[in-house]
Amino acid sequence: MSTFLLFLVITPFVVLKSARDALVLTEFSGASLPYFMVVTTLLVAVLTGVQLRLNERLAVGTVLAGGLLFYAVGTFALHLAVRSGWSLAVPVLYVWANLFGAQIPMLAWVMIGRRLKLRQAKRAIGVIGAGAVAGSVGGGLIAERVAQLGDTPDLLAGAALFMVAALVPVTGLALCRVVESEDDSGKETETQLSRRFITAVLLVVAAGTIVSTFAEFQFKIIAQREVSGVRNLTAFFGWFYAYLGVATLVFQIAITPLIVRWGGVTAGLVFLPAALLTGNGLIVGLGTLWSAVILRGGDQLFRHSIDRSSLEVLYTAVSGKARIKLKALLDAFGVRAAESAAGLILVLLFSIAGLPLITIGILGIVICVVWLAAAVLLRGEYRQILTQAVQRQDVDIEGLKKSLFGPDFQRLLPHLLASVSTRTWLHLLDLLDTGGQKQIGPRVSLLLRHGDPQVRKKALHLLFAQPHDYSADVERLIGDVDRTVRTEAIRYICSRSPQPMGRLFTFLQDPDPSVQVAACSCSLLTEQEDSRELALRKLEDLLTGAHDPDRPDVRLEIARVLEDFAGFDASLQLARRLLQDPAIEVRRAAIKSVSKSRAESLVPVLFTSFKEPRLWADLRTALAEYGPALLPHVRKLLPLSDTPLELKKLLLQVMSDINDEEGLELLIKQAESQNLSVRFQAIKGLNRFNRRQGLNGFRPRIQHLLEKEIRELQENEHQIGAFSTRPATLIGSLLAQRRRWAQERVFRLLGLMYDQNALQKAYFAFSDGSDRLFDTALELLDSVLDLEHKRSIIPLLESRAVGSDSEPSPVARKETLLQFIKRRDQLAAAAALADLQPAELGKWRPDLKDMLGSGREQSLVSETLQWRYRMAQPEANASREPDSLTTIQKLESLSKVDIFSRLGPHELLLLSNSSAVQDYAEGEIIYREGETAHHIYNLLEGRIELRRQPDQVEEITPGGSFGALAVLSGQPRFFTAQVVETARCIKVEREAFWEMVEDYPSAARAIFEVLSGQILTMMGRLSEQKDEEGAKGKRG
Incomplete structure (x- = not known):
């Protein structure tokens, strides 16, 4: 339909041009042509303004249909006027033909472009553009045949009939879906165009318009000089446009798609200036009719094939209202203003000054050089536009924090303090701890009076990061009923006290061991050697006495203050003992403390902590602090077959954090591993390393890895096509997940060979799910990759499978x-x-x-x-045995839990393998407040209540989860979970959960989003309630 529309639009235009040129050159001299051009440009500018206003109020198809009827009636009227001998008929025809050519083909292209995506446009541009070229051939042949058999004015009646016939494909296209509805409605993010991009496009279009206007003028002047008689001129122009159309058709179908596909969009923009540069050179050197034919032929051949196609695809990459603004700017300055400037130059140089055509040829050569430079500049700017278009639209964590902790939060905080449940406050304080808020001290200090000790302790912990001193508020907590609150208060007071010695010795004599530990940490504030040695001896005595494995409080406090003694040999023995403590929270605090000492003798002890997934992040940070000194240990452990996989992956992460050439060599070697997990982790490490200093000299080895990943991706596509393409099924979800992983590895390896930032953004857009971003991501790849990788990778990525109704x-x-x-x-x-x-x-x-x-x-x-x-079996029925669910059934059940909903089958399998199904009787206690958290629960059947003294109750219904917060925070249970109605639950092991989170951080992101959503909803309800109370107060 698009091809047919362009054929029926271009055919009458070529017919009109043939009649126009023949009649005008017969009746007027060449010196008058520049005046015609200037007048035409001014009228086109006025009519374009009217058209833009119509486009704002009417659909493009409506404006195009109305324009075709308008020009059809006017063209037939001109046919009668020319026949009757009206003196102004020929000048009006010249303007009329130019107005038609400036508006109708452009509207046709806009209507077609709004029904094509970027990659569709790139693939179909050869066939669609062939319609325009075929119209040029048809129009030329019609003009030549009519010139031989009839009169030139008869061409106008035929042109009017073609315009009426074009209404058929316009109606058909109007029924097709518009793919830019999001752009039109303003829902899609608008592309921000840089000045360099706008300047480059403007120079390309304006220079092309000026040189093309010069070429048209030179061609007509030389043709008028060499060919005489209206019939001869009509036949000559018909012959010229017909044979030029044939050549353009062949080029458009056979060459243009190859150039656009493999050379890129911007590569197609250099053909036209190169052709016009050559043609102007021939005009300057020879000045013959054939040199004019080559000049004008090159202009028309490339302008209506590769140049127009490349520009239309380039415009498609600009999204939102930015495309409309860009086209309006180009139409106003790149086309209309340039045409006016070209007409004025011709008037001055040719009509007034009487300079020879060679002068215009030389000026054309100069402009062509500028044109070529702008086309080269546009190549880089086009890539930047594509990169911007694929910016990842992800969860804006910082924006979410601002919405949580903005002015509304400050205004509502006193009311929140009075009305919000303890559980919600614990959630909120955890989020505040990650928010880096520096001006919340006055508000948070209010929570020091909260009734729950966990809230008081968390609020006090936040005050450590505040710039102001709140010791006066904290003093009252020295006598707090909760020991951990008292300890935090003592540490805060000592750290902020201008005279810590008096405080120190008082607290060191306190009977509470936690108070003594806090005082030891304050001993460093005195900057006296005796007090430090005294503090270390006191810590050793306290650690020896705190041997109860179920009471890790004192050991935890010692581990936390150990970082204050980094650099002291006496602290190393304390560190070794704490790193092997049975309590995970103690080991975590010890790892953080020893990371500052970087004592190499502690490395083997640190390695023993890898078995606990919850310590991996802390362990990675601590090991990275050792730098190159860690390499001998890593080089020894990685090749060993008995080195656990988790430890290998952890060491590879550490190697990516160490900026060392030997570490890079280890990553490259492990990226060639047969183990997929190790290989993937090594590739990720190479990306992090490459972001800091590049991977010069390793391209051949990276190319080998890339070829291997491409083969795996091809195999995965075969599996999807052979078995299932339905993402709703488990196998469909699994194969789709594996395909995403394979695609990510391909993108990551490409990022090691090309612009990593561009490849990263391209991958985010590629995997986003939006068809437009998918197309733009592939177009960005097209502009970045070399020809070899384009041929092997882009077709494979382009064949992204979607759901299919047909069964394999x-x-x-x-x-x-x-x-x-x-x-x-x-x-x-x-x-x-x-x-x-x-x-x-x-x-x-x-x-x-x-x-x-x-x-x-x-x-x-x-x-x-x-x-x-x-x-x-027909008699199959669901068993009520506690462990009757299979692994696959548990996997499918867990996938419906809110915090696990974004996980794929591989992640869920880790949880399923370590989970169990358990039934609970009515009234049974699943866990009590204060107990250590070992499981996350997913309720399958029944009802559960979460209770906290004195009267806080929350009900859990089937499909809900509970117990996650304590597992995430490492704190004791905040609530008591009691069965209200006979229940069945899936219990997920804490260790398995943390192991999965380390490998798949999307779980942590999902939990953050769930908690944030709950708090925002609660704040919204409270704000509405407060406003209603205020309104009632005013009415009262």
Whole structure:
């Protein structure tokens, strides 16, 4: 339809041009042509303003249809006027033809462009543009044939008929979906265009307009000089446009798509200035009719093929209202103002000064050089526009914090203090701790009077980071009923006291060990050696006495203050003991403390902490502090087969944090590992390393890694096509997740070879899910990658599978399933089994039995297969046994929990493997307030109440989760969980949860979003309640 529309629009335009040029050059001299051009430009500018106003009020299709009818009626009227011999008919025809050519083809392109995405436009531009070229051929042949058989004015009647016929494809396109509805409605982020980009595009368009106007003038003057008679001129112009159209059609179909696809959009913009530069050179050197034909032919050949196509695709990359503004600017200055300037130059140089054509040719050469420079500049700017267009639209954490802790929060804080539940305050203080808020001291100090000790302690902890001294408020907490609150208060007072010695000796004699530990940390404030030695001896005595594993409070306090003694040899023995403490919170505090000492003798002890996933982040930071001194230990551990996978991944993360060439070599070597987890972690480490100093000299090895990842991605695409493309199924979700991982590895490796920032943004846009961002990301890749990588990677990424209504063939499903089992890919095989139809399950039973019975025991596959066999039996019913759920069933249940909803099958499998199903009777206590948190719970059936003294109650219904906050914070249980109605729960082990979070940070992000959403909702309700109370008070 688009091709047909352009054909029916360009054909009458070429017919009008042929008649116009023949009639004008017959009746007027060449010196008058510049005046015609100037007048035409002014009228086009006025009519374009009217058109822009119509575009704001009417759809593009409506404006185009109205324009076609208007010009059809006017063209037929001009046919009659020319026939009748009206003296102004020919001048009016000249202006009329130019007005039609300036408006109608542009509206047709706009209507087509609004129905094409960026990559669609790039792929289809050759065929669509061929319609315009075919119209040029048809118009030229019609003009030549009419000139030989009839009169030139008869061409006008034929042009009017083509305009009426163009209404058919306009109506058809109006029924097609507009892909830019988001842009039009202003919902999509508007592209911010740089001045360099606007200047480059403006120079390209304006220079092209001026030189093209010069070329048209030179061509007509030389043609008038060499060809005489109206019929001869009509035949000559018809012949010229016809054969030029054939050449353009061949170029548009065969060459333009290849240039745009493999050379990039901006590469197509250098052909036209190069052709006009050559043509002007021939005009200057020869000045013959053939040199004019080459000049004008090059102009028309490339302008209506590669140049126009490249510009239209380039405009498609600009989103939102920015595209409308850009086109308006280019139309006003790049086209209209440039045409006026070209006309005035021709009037001055040719009509008034009487200079020869060679002068215009020389001026054209100069402008072409500027044009080429602008086209080269535009290549880099186009890449920047694409990079900006794919900016990641992710959760704005800082914006969320501002919305949480903004003026409304400050205004509502006193009311929050009086009305908000303890659980909500604990959530809110955890968020404040991550917010880096420096001006919340006066408000937070109010919480020092809160009734819950956990809230008081967290509020006091926040005051340490505030710039002002709140010792007067903290003094009252020295006698607090809670020991941990008293300890924090003593540390705060000593740290802010101008005379800490008096405070120190008083607190060192206190009978409470926690108070003594706090005093030891204050001993450093005295800057006296005796007090430091005394403090260290006191800490050793306290640690020896605090041996109860169930009472880690004193040991935790010692571990926290140990960082104050970094650099003292006497503290190393304390550190070794604390790093092996049975309490995880003690080990975490010790790791943070020893990271400042960087004592190499502590490295082996630090390595023993890798078994606890919750310590990985702290351990990574501590090990990275050692720098290159850690390399001998890493070089020894990585090659060992008995080195745990978690430790290898942790060491690779540390290597990426150490800016050392030997560490880089280790990362490159591990990136070639056969173990996917190790390889992926090494690639991530290389990205972090590359961001700091680059990877010069490693391109061949990175290319080898890239080829391997491309092969894996190709295999994954085959599995998706062979088995399932439905993301709603478990197998569909699994294969889609693996494809995303493979794609991420490809993008990461490309980031090591090209602009890493651009590749990172391209990946975020590629994986965003938006069709527009997907297309723009591929276009950005197209502008960055070299030809070799374009051919191997972009077609593979471009074939991104979407949901399909058609089922894959049973043969392909069976072969893929058996391949999963053969490779011992248990999760994929189990997911595939869960997706089988009962008929397929029965038909393939012998093959599955043979495959699983040939020494290939796979517990997850066997469990899933037996479950499917049971469910296929008519008498199958759900068992109420506590552990009756299979791993796959638990996985699917966990995927529906709010905090796990963003996880994929691989992450959920880690949780499922360490989870258990348990039933609870009515009235049973699942856990009590103050107990250590070991599980996160997902409620499948029944009702649970969370209680906290004195009267705080929260109800959990099926599908909800509870117990996560204590696991996340490492604190004792904040509530008592009691069964109200017989319940069934899935219990997720704390250790498995933290191991999964370390590998998949999206879980932590999801929890943050859930908690933030709850607090924002609560603040909104409280604000509304406060406003209603204020309104009632005024009425009263």
